Amino acid sequence: MTENLSRRRFIRVLGGSAIVLGAGAFGLSRCDQLPPELLANWNGPPATETDPRRRALAFALLAPNPHNMQSWLADLRVDGEITLWTDRTRLLPMTDPFSRQIMVGCGCFLEGLMLALNGEGQGASLMLFPEGGAADAEVGYAPFARITLGASAPNADPLFGAILKRRSAKVDYDPARAPSVDAMAAIKSASERPGVRFGASTDLPQLNALKALAKEAFRVEVDTDRTYKESVDLMRIGADEIARHRDGLEMHGPFFWWMKRLGFMSPEAQMEKGGIARDQARSFIDSQVDTTPVFAWHISSANDRAAQLESGRAYMRANLQATASGVAMAPLSQALQEYPEMADHYRTIHELCGANPGETVQMFFRLGYADAPEPVVRRRLDDIIRI
Numbered sequence: 497m498t499e500n501l502s503r504r505r506f507i508r509v510l511g512g513s514a515i516v517l518g519a520g521a522f523g524l525s526r527c528d529q530l531p532p533e534l535l536a537n538w539n540g541p542p543a544t545e546t547d548p549r550r551r552a553l554a555f556a557l558l559a560p561n562p563h564n565m566q567s568w569l570a571d572l573r574v575d576g577e578i579t580l581w582t583d584r585t586r587l588l589p590m591t592d593p594f595s596r597q598i599m600v601g602c603g604c605f606l607e608g609l610m611l612a613l614n615g616e617g618q619g620a621s622l623m624l625f626p627e628g629g630a631a632d633a634e635v636g637y638a639p640f641a642r643i644t645l646g647a648s649a650p651n652a653d654p655l656f657g658a659i660l661k662r663r664s665a666k667v668d669y670d671p672a673r674a675p676s677v678d679a680m681a682a683i684k685s686a687s688e689r690p691g692v693r694f695g696a697s698t699d700l701p702q703l704n705a706l707k708a709l710a711k712e713a714f715r716v717e718v719d720t721d722r723t724y725k726e727s728v729d730l731m732r733i734g735a736d737e738i739a740r741h742r743d744g745l746e747m748h749g750p751f752f753w754w755m756k757r758l759g760f761m762s763p764e765a766q767m768e769k770g771g772i773a774r775d776q777a778r779s780f781i782d783s784q785v786d787t788t789p790v791f792a793w794h795i796s797s798a799n800d801r802a803a804q805l806e807s808g809r810a811y812m813r814a815n816l817q818a819t820a821s822g823v824a825m826a827p828l829s830q831a832l833q834e835y836p837e838m839a840d841h842y843r844t845i846h847e848l849c850g851a852n853p854g855e856t857v858q859m860f861f862r863l864g865y866a867d868a869p870e871p872v873v874r875r876r877l878d879d880i881i882r883i
């Protein structure tokens with residue numbers, strides 16, 4: 497299940513409930529807004545933060561990641577080093593049973609960290625899986641990266657400049673406006689990483705087949721109790737819940753404030769088969785998919801932990817370049833989930849994206865044009881640091 501449950505769809509179902517539509521009339525149209533403190537991470541590190549490692553991590557924690565679980569930890573106990581771990585308490589065992597997507601998210605974080613160190617003039621050398629574990633089935637029992645600070649100050653990569661503006665744009669796009677050839681070329685070239693290739697839909701039959709698949713895969717996730725429940729359990733509804741958790745699938749504003757109070761957003765109401773919430777969730781993604789002018793993907797030749805990290809690095813770079821080019825972008829990962837109910841769709845997406853035998857589609861995402869959404873809350877810097 498994806499974030500930002502659709503306000504419009506709920507309103508359609510409720511037929512314009514007087515109470516909901518009356519929220520504005522009661523002066524509540526601004527209730528349930530996020531206090532600025534919750535979004536302060538998106539201003540970057542404060543000037544008072546002088547440790548280059550902490551400064552870079554403050555940028556890195558803004559990386560995209562599955563369900564905004566932010567499954568990463570940074571160990572700063574050795575001077576001049578940053579050792580990165582996957583946080584095993586923040587996995588998604590139902591929708592991501594092999595933690596493949598979690599590792600891709602860690603790759604996004606790693607790329608953000610390297611760009612930030614570089615962008616701040618800090619020399620750094622990187623070693624992946626410094627204690628082994630690149631081929632391990634389980635994540636988080638060994639660090640996935642160690643960065644050693646160095647003296648040299650390399651030239652900054654311009655992608656660093658997009659870190660604070662990057663979003664996952666989970667909204668409808670302008671269906672009539674595909675990213676220009678130049679923008680597509682820039683995104684492709686920015687996302688070049690070893691063993692990872694970029695692809696994009698090129699004709700209408702392929703685009704339409706991918707749309708049908710994306711919608712069907714979304715329904716499978718919602719119709720499968722254990723996978724849907726994983727999302728329901730991670731929904732943070734209302735500014736107070738968001739502030740308490742600082743992770744998960746956030747929804748807030750007057751509409752959700754009312755929905756919650758009317759009982760539509762309780763976990764039980766959401767899980768009820770045939771109930772309003774679950775029924776509407778099945779087709780929640782449809783208009784986002786229908787308005788998508790281009791789908792794109794990253795395919796890796798291997799699928800070990802190192803390849804998953806590289807794919808995350810590629811995705812982060814693509815997302816930053818899209819931001820710099822004014823292109824909206826958001827992942828749609830349901831067909832890439834690895835559990836039996838999704839197996840046919842997983843096979844089909846590999847075929848439709850042109851993956852060769854042995855290759856893995858690591859990321860599948862929408863590209864187009866839309867207004868930038870508001871940023872998504874992150875945990876505090878100290879929450880991800882082991883000292």
Ligand SMILES: Cc1cc2nc3c(=O)[nH]c(=O)nc-3n(C[C@H](O)[C@H](O)[C@H](O)COP(=O)(O)O)c2cc1C
Nearest residue numbers: 498560561562563564597600663664827828829872
């Ligand atoms: C590996 C991976 C898979 C993701 N899959 C989805 C998805 O299926 N649907 C979706 O809406 N967002 C998906 N996202 C985006 C995250 O939900 C998003 O990064 C997170 O909520 C934080 O929001 P932000 O990127 O706007 O900062 C994915 C991100 C990553 C890295």
